[in-house]
Amino acid sequence: MIILITGASHTGKTLLAQRLLETQHVPYLSIDHLKMGLIRSGNTALTPMEDDALTAYLWPIVREIIKTAIENRQDLIVEGCYVPFNWRRDLDNAYLPFIRFVCLAMTDRYIDTHFDEIRRHASDIECRREDPDCTIANLKADNRRVIAGFQKAGEPVVLIEKDYEQTIKTLLD
Numbered sequence: 001m002i003i004l005i006t007g008a009s010h011t012g013k014t015l016l017a018q019r020l021l022e023t024q025h026v027p028y029l030s031i032d033h034l035k036m037g038l039i040r041s042g043n044t045a046l047t048p049m050e051d052d053a054l055t056a057y058l059w060p061i062v063r064e065i066i067k068t069a070i071e072n073r074q075d076l077i078v079e080g081c082y083v084p085f086n087w088r089r090d091l092d093n094a095y096l097p098f099i100r101f102v103c104l105a106m107t108d109r110y111i112d113t114h115f116d117e118i119r120r121h122a123s124d125i126e127c128r129r130e131d132p133d134c135t136i137a138n139l140k141a142d143n144r145r146v147i148a149g150f151q152k153a154g155e156p157v158v159l160i161e162k163d164y165e166q167t168i169k170t171l172l173d
Contacts, residue, residue, distance in 0.1 A: 001075050006083035007104030008146040010118050017079040031080025058082045070098045085149040103150050105143045106160040
């Protein structure tokens with residue numbers, strides 16, 4: 001089984017993947033690690049700030065990793081924000097039953113009431129640098145974009161509305 005975790009920035013994608021690793025003992029692939037490996041090795045001239053170009057560049061690689069894992073009957077968690085809204089169209093229908101898709105996004109209200117907490121937890125799993133772009137306005141815009149894009153593509157979106165821990169616990173169960 002492949003668990004494909006995507007969503008907006010700062011929604012806890014990596015934390016969910018880490019908890020699944022710990023509880024289900026399923027390894028995970030961080031698309032961010034793949035991104036940085038390709039950037040730092042000089043295999044791409046893209047920078048970490050080029051989200052759309054990175055999605056176009058990384059998704060074909062990630063898609064083929066997913067297909068290979070399915071073909072080899074291997075469980076794998078794949079997490080990161082570089083998943084296109086219409087990701088299903090790039091996979092043959094034979095692969096889709098083996099993929100559990102999870103998209104995380106926060107509501108405006110959640111961001112308004114928990115912004116300081118969101119920033120405090122930014123480095124719980126990853127060592128993030130101080131991010132001046134992590135503002136209430138930018139988080140709201142990114143979450144709205146993710147929600148609209150995946151919903152338009154017919155994908156379910158798990159909305160973090162009130163209790164983050166309860167939302168994650170529900171996904172782990």
